[in-house]
Amino acid sequence: MIKRKTAMNKQMVQEKISARPYKGARDFYPEDMRIRNYIFDVWRKICNRYGFEEYDFPIMEPFEIFAAKTGEEIVNEQMFTLKDRAGRRLAIRPELTPGTVRLLAQRYNEIAKPIKWFMIGNNWRAEKPQKGRGREFYQLEMNVFGIEGVEADFEIFSAMIDIMKEFGAKKNMFKIYYNDRRLIRALLNDSLKLKGDTQIRVRRIMDKRAKISKGEFFNSLYEFDLSNSQAEKIEKFLTSSLNSIANVIPEKILKRNPGYQAMLELIEMLETNDLAKYCEFNPAIIRGFDYSDGLVYEIFDTDPKNNRSMFGGERFDKLINIFGDYDLAATGFAMGDYTLLEFLRNWKLLPTLSTETKVLVTVFEEKLSQNSFKLTQDLRSEGINAELYLEAVKLEKQLKYADRKGIPFVIVQGPDEAKKGTVQLKDMKSKTQKEVTPQEAVQKLMQ
Amino acid sequence: MIKRKTAMNKQMVQEKISARPYKGARDFYPEDMRIRNYIFDVWRKICNRYGFEEYDFPIMEPFEIFAAKTGEEIVNEQMFTLKDRAGRRLAIRPELTPGTVRLLAQRYNEIAKPIKWFMIGNNWRAEKPQKGRGREFYQLEMNVFGIEGVEADFEIFSAMIDIMKEFGAKKNMFKIYYNDRRLIRALLNDSLKLKGDTQIRVRRIMDKRAKISKGEFFNSLYEFDLSNSQAEKIEKFLTSSLNSIANVIPEKILKRNPGYQAMLELIEMLETNDLAKYCEFNPAIIRGFDYSDGLVYEIFDTDPKNNRSMFGGERFDKLINIFGDYDLAATGFAMGDYTLLEFLRNWKLLPTLSTETKVLVTVFEEKLSQNSFKLTQDLRSEGINAELYLEAVKLEKQLKYADRKGIPFVIVQGPDEAKKGTVQLKDMKSKTQKEVTPQEAVQKLMQ
Numbered sequence: 001m002i003k004r005k006t007a008m009n010k011q012m013v014q015e016k017i018s019a020r021p022y023k024g025a026r027d028f029y030p031e032d033m034r035i036r037n038y039i040f041d042v043w044r045k046i047c048n049r050y051g052f053e054e055y056d057f058p059i060m061e062p063f064e065i066f067a068a069k070t071g072e073e074i075v076n077e078q079m080f081t082l083k084d085r086a087g088r089r090l091a092i093r094p095e096l097t098p099g100t101v102r103l104l105a106q107r108y109n110e111i112a113k114p115i116k117w118f119m120i121g122n123n124w125r126a127e128k129p130q131k132g133r134g135r136e137f138y139q140l141e142m143n144v145f146g147i148e149g150v151e152a153d154f155e156i157f158s159a160m161i162d163i164m165k166e167f168g169a170k171k172n173m174f175k176i177y178y179n180d181r182r183l184i185r186a187l188l189n190d191s192l193k194l195k196g197d198t199q200i201r202v203r204r205i206m207d208k209r210a211k212i213s214k215g216e217f218f219n220s221l222y223e224f225d226l227s228n229s230q231a232e233k234i235e236k237f238l239t240s241s242l243n244s245i246a247n248v249i250p251e252k253i254l255k256r257n258p259g260y261q262a263m264l265e266l267i268e269m270l271e272t273n274d275l276a277k278y279c280e281f282n283p284a285i286i287r288g289f290d291y292s293d294g295l296v297y298e299i300f301d302t303d304p305k306n307n308r309s310m311f312g313g314e315r316f317d318k319l320i321n322i323f324g325d326y327d328l329a330a331t332g333f334a335m336g337d338y339t340l341l342e343f344l345r346n347w348k349l350l351p352t353l354s355t356e357t358k359v360l361v362t363v364f365e366e367k368l369s370q371n372s373f374k375l376t377q378d379l380r381s382e383g384i385n386a387e388l389y390l391e392a393v394k395l396e397k398q399l400k401y402a403d404r405k406g407i408p409f410v411i412v413q414g415p416d417e418a419k420k421g422t423v424q425l426k427d428m429k430s431k432t433q434k435e436v437t438p439q440e441a442v443q444k445l446m447q
Numbered sequence: 448m449i450k451r452k453t454a455m456n457k458q459m460v461q462e463k464i465s466a467r468p469y470k471g472a473r474d475f476y477p478e479d480m481r482i483r484n485y486i487f488d489v490w491r492k493i494c495n496r497y498g499f500e501e502y503d504f505p506i507m508e509p510f511e512i513f514a515a516k517t518g519e520e521i522v523n524e525q526m527f528t529l530k531d532r533a534g535r536r537l538a539i540r541p542e543l544t545p546g547t548v549r550l551l552a553q554r555y556n557e558i559a560k561p562i563k564w565f566m567i568g569n570n571w572r573a574e575k576p577q578k579g580r581g582r583e584f585y586q587l588e589m590n591v592f593g594i595e596g597v598e599a600d601f602e603i604f605s606a607m608i609d610i611m612k613e614f615g616a617k618k619n620m621f622k623i624y625y626n627d628r629r630l631i632r633a634l635l636n637d638s639l640k641l642k643g644d645t646q647i648r649v650r651r652i653m654d655k656r657a658k659i660s661k662g663e664f665f666n667s668l669y670e671f672d673l674s675n676s677q678a679e680k681i682e683k684f685l686t687s688s689l690n691s692i693a694n695v696i697p698e699k700i701l702k703r704n705p706g707y708q709a710m711l712e713l714i715e716m717l718e719t720n721d722l723a724k725y726c727e728f729n730p731a732i733i734r735g736f737d738y739s740d741g742l743v744y745e746i747f748d749t750d751p752k753n754n755r756s757m758f759g760g761e762r763f764d765k766l767i768n769i770f771g772d773y774d775l776a777a778t779g780f781a782m783g784d785y786t787l788l789e790f791l792r793n794w795k796l797l798p799t800l801s802t803e804t805k806v807l808v809t810v811f812e813e814k815l816s817q818n819s820f821k822l823t824q825d826l827r828s829e830g831i832n833a834e835l836y837l838e839a840v841k842l843e844k845q846l847k848y849a850d851r852k853g854i855p856f857v858i859v860q861g862p863d864e865a866k867k868g869t870v871q872l873k874d875m876k877s878k879t880q881k882e883v884t885p886q887e888a889v890q891k892l893m894q
Contacts, residue, residue, distance in 0.1 A: 016769065016771045017511045017512055017769050017770055018770075019549050019550075019552035019770040019771070021504060021505055021508070021549075022507055022535070022537060023531075023535070025505035025507060026504075026505065027503075027505070027550050027553070028502055028504065029502055029550065030500035030501060030564070032502075033500070033503055034501075036503070037501065048803040048804070049827050049831075050832075050833075050834065051804040051807070051832055051834025052834075053477035053480070053802065053803075053804075053852075054477060054480045054481075054484065055474075055475055055476055055479075055480050056480055056483070057468060057472075057473075057474045057475065058468055058469060058472035058473065058474070059506060059569070059583075060469050060472060060539070060571065060583070061469060062465065062469055064464045064465075065464055068464060080507070080529060080531065080537075081529070082527060082528070082529035084470075084527065084573060085573055088470070090527075092507070092539075102466050102468075103474050105466035106466040106474070107476070112848055112851045114836075114838065116834065117477070124507065126531060126532055136507070147837050147838055149838065151816070151838065152837055154820075155837060158824070162827070269820075272817060273820060273821070273824070322463065322464050323463055323464055323465075323466045324463050324466070355500065356495040356500075357500075360498070370720075373601075373720060374720070380496050380497065380609070383496070384496075385495050385496050385498055386496070386497075386498055387497065387499075387563065388497075388498070388602065389561075390561060390594050390596075390598045390599060390602060391561065391594055391596065391598065401559055404559045405500075405559060407498075
């Protein structure tokens with residue numbers, strides 16, 4: 001009998017639904033939400049500071065817009081897809097750039113150019129959840145459209161630096177590494193004379209260089225019939241400085257290479273504006289998106305213990321052409337919340353974030369509750385964030401609750417105070433209290 | 448030949464991807480986003496004012512949590528579902544309440560009670576897109592947990608009213624209609640003595656009463672073997688006042704009905720606090736969710752031209768039990784952005800929302816661009832939202848751009864000003880300009 005009952009109980013328990021979120025997705029409890037709001041507020045503040053305008057679009061998008069240019073790995077292995085009841089193929093967005101360009105294509109003739117836009121939105125990718133990486137993540141996407149010149153890239157670099165500085169980052173903590181896809185083309189096409197298809201595949205292998213050994217790297221290149229001297233040239237390219245690149249790519253090719261020239265221009269602007277100290281040329285920056293077609297950049301955490309790419313961006317002048325024959329230069333970056341948070345924690349830059357609530361109004365006993373209700377509404381109508389406890393439980397419990405939530409002030413009105421028409425205003429930090437009139441309490445809390 | 452070429456062009460055009468969003472989903476261009484931010488800001492402001500804490504959870508949730516209690520129509524006909532690569536069944540959330548309760552179940556023992564939480568999040572339902580209703584919509588979800596007494600419902604009513612007032616709504620524009628599921632139970636169970644299953648079905652038909660004729664309504668009830676006199680009683684119930692309800696449900700049943708008693712208590716509190724004028728008992732308020740188990744309420748636009756439910760809420764004390772044997776009283780509402788926006792437009796309550804950008808710094812000519820860059824950075828470092836035009840196109844074009852975007856000030860520096868170290872500060876509204884030093888411009892714009 002006992003055995004059977006246990007089995008039945010077990011079954012009943014199993015019928016309950018798990019309270020955990022979907023694998024790799026995050027719940028934001030109030031303490032997590034404060035951090036997220038802090039990050040979003042800084043993002044929004046600096047983007048507004050730069051005169052960029054906020055936009056947004058749906059998290060579910062037609063499948064095709066990612067299939068076109070987002071890149072094999074994301075589309076085939078990581079994207080969440082579904083069909084609606086009418087058979088339309090949909091994707092949960094894995095990134096914000098194609099949707100952004102879709103909006104511009106949709107109103108191409110109406111929107112005043114140049115366009116400076118930002119958005120904050122979430123993406124989903126079915127990656128293996130790991131430290132600093134989940135299946136759902138938020139990104140700030142910030143772009144300049146309609147400006148071909150390197151001024152747009154400079155503005156974006158400047159904004160990235162100001163965002164990092166607003167989070168409290170110092171120049172020794174991060175570095176913007178940049179390169180240009182057209183320089184890679186100068187190497188693979190103009191110098192090594194590889195075929196078009198092979199160029200794309202070799203570029204993808206180059207993007208993985210940091211994660212594999214030299215031997216593995218060379219073997220991968222041999223698979224595409226590259227000679228040993230070609231492989232050596234690529235290896236040498238990946239570790240060149242902007243000066244020594246001429247040892248790999250002939251000077252005359254460099255001279256007419258728009259990517260190389262754009263970087264020289266950018267460097268001059270960075271130097272003039274004292275931003276060069278945050279930036280460095282690095283030919284190993286490749287980026288994985290098929291739509292990158294000019295300057296590419298990635299921002300690294302410089303801490304040797306956490307030395308990795310945090311976020312990146314690129315030129316993507318041609319991406320809009322998946323929607324039609326439009327002409328719209330584009331450059332910008334997408335900054336993820338996961339890696340940023342790890343950076344902030346790692347460098348101890350995250351501030352202490354306390355509750356927005358200024359005061360808890362307690363309910364001393366049932367028959368005094370109307371006084372508490374009234375006082376709370378008076379506080380609120382003066383713009384003070386005031387929580388009402390709502391139940392006349394033991395005062396000690398109510399004070400403990402305020403303490404646990406970090407609410408800085410508590411108001412108590414017992415029968416004695418009620419008779420006199422006063423309240424006790426408790427400062428939870430200094431552990432002091434003062435008997436005041438409700439009006440005085442409002443005045444004090446408004447300071 | 449010509450024919451063939453046309454056909455080919457057509458094919459090429461067709462290969463381009465549509466730039467429209469998925470059916471029923473919305474793009475938020477900057478002018479739309481300003482409105483959304485305004486709505487969210489008001490929501491967040493009043494929730495913080497009430498001492499509620501913000502949280503969030505993923506838009507993709509395990510399928511089961513909605514299948515349990517969200518209601519047949521939404522789950523079977525409107526919910527977007529998918530499977531991940533490991534075969535897990537997922538749903539794009541159609542509402543925010545089950546996920547909210549999931550978070551509480553997950554940390555049931557750790558969270559200090561009572562719990563006052565709010566979130567702003569989007570939902571998806573595959574409804575037929577129509578005016579004031581789309582497939583993607585945002586909601587404010589605001590709840591009190593852990594308080595059985597009607598004080599919690601009163602707090603929620605008070606918050607709903609303050610939110611409406613913060614949007615500029617007057618008492619003649621909206622009304623909170625309330626009812627109690629337990630009163631419906633008193634009618635169907637205690638008075639009419641219907642079977643459990645039949646009660647649920649009859650309740651669903653009652654919920655649709657306003658949309659069908661009396662004849663259709665009665666015929667639907669006859670299908671469940673209700674007599675004509677039973678149907679008449681239900682019809683009479685649906686149009687009763689709180690006083691005349693005793694003509695339908697015997698006094699002795701009402702006296703021991705906790706729903707009826709709770710409403711009497713609530714009314715007293717509303718009257719004492721001068722909120723009764725916003726609220727009215729209405730037995731036709733039923734709500735469609737299977738988890739509603741006490742007070743139910745819906746907020747109506749009172750405009751005869753748009754007289755309909757805008758949003759609603761309820762008691763859902765037992766919903767948490769889908770996750771386990773927890774004990775957690777719950778009450779709160781979810782307010783959608785679509786219907787709210789229609790309400791605000793209808794009553795002309797939407798304010799004019801202008802750009803966050805304070806000033807546009809123009810680039811007069813290429814060789815003066817560095818001055819513009821520098822000045823813009825100086826403005827930004829003083830906290831002024833400043834856009835830099837980035838290109839030395841015709842000044843007229845730059846001024847037109849500022850005008851079109853509604854940027855209130857423009858700074859111009861031509862060669863003459865550059866020589867003197869001054870700039871022209873243009874006030875776009877008054878169409879005046881003043882020659883000042885860059886420092887004076889900063890000072891002026893900081894005001």
